[in-house]
Amino acid sequence: MQPYFNEQQIVQIYHVSKRFKHNCQALEDITLEVEKGDFIFITGPSGAGKTTLLKLLFVEERPTSGQIIVLGRNLNRVRESNLHRLRRQVGVVFQDFRLLKDRTVFKNIDFVLRLYGHPPKVREKKAWQILSMVGLEKKIDSYPLELSGGEQQRIAIARAIVNDPPLILADEPTGNLDQKREEEIMAIFNQINARGATLIIATHNRSMISRMGKKVVSLDNGRLVSGAVM
Amino acid sequence: MNRLRTILYSLNDGLCNLKHGGVTGVVSILTIAFSMLNLGLFLLLWINISPLLKGWMEEVKVLGYLKEGICESRIENLSGELAKMAHVEKVRFVSKSEALERFKETLGEDRSLLEGIEDNPLPASFELVMDDTSGIDALEDAAKRLKAMNEFDDVQSGREWVHRLYAFFLLIKIVGFLVGGVLVFVSIFIISNTVRLTLINRREEIEIMRLVGADRWFISVPFLMEGIINGFLGGAISLGLLYLLYHVLRCKLNLYLLSAIGMLRLSFVPYSAFFLLIVLGMGIGGLGSLFSLKF
Known part of the structure; x- marks a missing residue:
């Protein structure tokens, strides 16, 4: 069956499987739809396929079978040379942060703003605003390796949300934070969500999920065990 | 406008890359400088010898x-x-x-x-x-x-004499073109390898840029700029060395020796040659980068 694009659904995943080399089955027959403005947690034990599912959504990996539509684009048909257009609309918080280690905190945020061609003054203002939002305005001239894991995580979050993308994917965004910081970050995510952005957050932090009271999709061994929207 | 901004930012990034370029960066700058110096010496020789040859030709x-x-x-x-x-x-x-x-x-x-x-x-x-x-x-x-x-x-x-004179002219041209051609090729090769090494060193950074939405242009232009800046520096160094050589030759060459072969004084290359050496250096640097980026 050919999937059709539904404007209300920002992410549509149809019968997606992902098999890595050496026959390692990461995901199997996942079907999932996420509506615009949703705030969804993907949960499950380590190795359940949470990270792989997120990677498929911003095309760091391609599915072995099945179809994925993100922001109206069928990812199977998006050519490598056009991927940047999709990625500029998807803010990603990586589990390993993926910061530019030889650039200051400001430069890490600034280079993403540069992709949009903002003039220097606007970039400076936006970078300062977003770093204040995550409580790192005093570390603007520090280098990532001079900061703690939690601080690096907050830069990664700032980088993902600074351009107000309609879709934000976050892989364990509070993994290195204490409960106070965790709540602050979740408040920021709530704020972004209230402005209309869709958030898909992969986490195994059950207590946080229950505190937030949002939609939850559970994965186990690469299969969807609950929360599928059919 | 966006592209122009990207070029300006890339110029800045190219300069930063240069600072981090280390030995490989210095090698590529010196290679371009050496190639351009060869071309400059050829020009210097040509500019000083051609009026002399013309004079000899008139004797024929x-x-x-x-x-x-x-x-x-x-x-x-x-x-x-x-x-x-x-x-x-x-x-x-x-x-x-x-x-x-x-x-x-x-x-x-x-x-x-x-x-x-x-x-x-x-x-x-x-x-x-x-x-x-x-x-x-x-x-x-x-x-x-x-x-x-x-x-x-x-x-x-005086056919024999003219034959020899033409052969000499031709030999200078061929040797100049051959040596120049080989050096240009070597420079492009070294620059392209320098950029390739930088690309390997910064693989992780490039991957991050790609994942957050940077396109090929955004990632490549700083490397292209780095090559062009290397070329500019190489061209400028070659001009400096050429002037130094000219100055030494002018001081050391015996005036009597010069007048004996009909040369009253040594001339330096014209301003247009300054432009040629620098632009050609930039071209070689840019080409080297382009080859490694596989456009």
Whole structure:
């Protein structure tokens, strides 16, 4: 069956499987739809396929079978040379942060703003605003390796949300934070969500999920065990 | 506007890359400088030698020795006919007495040797000076036409001398182009490897950029800029070295030696050559980067 694009659904995943080399089955027959403005947690034990599912959504990996539509684009048909257009609309918080280690905190945020061609003054203002939002305005001239894991995580979050993308994917965004910081970050995510952005957050932090009271999709061994929207 | 901004940012990034370039960056700058210095030396040589060669070329004449007893009216007619020949710039008649005077001048202090000779044994002659555009063919053609005329007893065209001069010209050109070509190729190769090494070193950073939405242009332009800046620096260094060499040569070369070969002073390359060396250096740097980025 050919999937059709539904404007209300920002992410549509149809019968997606992902098999890595050496026959390692990461995901199997996942079907999932996420509506615009949703705030969804993907949960499950380590190795359940949470990270792989997120990677498929911003095309760091391609599915072995099945179809994925993100922001109206069928990812199977998006050519490598056009991927940047999709990625500029998807803010990603990586589990390993993926910061530019030889650039200051400001430069890490600034280079993403540069992709949009903002003039220097606007970039400076936006970078300062977003770093204040995550409580790192005093570390603007520090280098990532001079900061703690939690601080690096907050830069990664700032980088993902600074351009107000309609879709934000976050892989364990509070993994290195204490409960106070965790709540602050979740408040920021709530704020972004209230402005209309869709958030898909992969986490195994059950207590946080229950505190937030949002939609939850559970994965186990690469299969969807609950929360599928059919 | 966005593209222009990206280029400006990339220029800044290119400069930053240069700072982090280390030994490989210095090697690529020096390679370009060396290639451009070679080209500059070739230009310097050419600029100083070509007027000299031109002067020597002017010395090359077709000489036609007249038979005895040619009347003056025929000599006047001949002068007109020869002047109309292709590539002939100047026709000069040398009478028997003038030839003897010249010979005496050439003998200098030994002119007394001629004192015992009563009859002038030297023939009258015509000297044909060829124009700038004439080559060996024109020279030989003029000599052939003179030989075909009954009035001339003997014709000399200095063909061997001209042949050697042309061969020398050609050799300088070929050697210059070959060495220049090889050095340009080597420079492009080294630059492309420098950029490739940088790309490998910064693989992780490039991957992050790609994942957050940077396109090929955004990622590549700083590397392209780095190559162009390397080329600019290499070109500028080559100009500095060239001037230094010129200065040393000017001071060290004996003035008498220069005047003996007909060169009054050494000239430096013109301003247009400054531009050529720098732009060519930038071109080589840019090309090297492009090859490694596989556009």
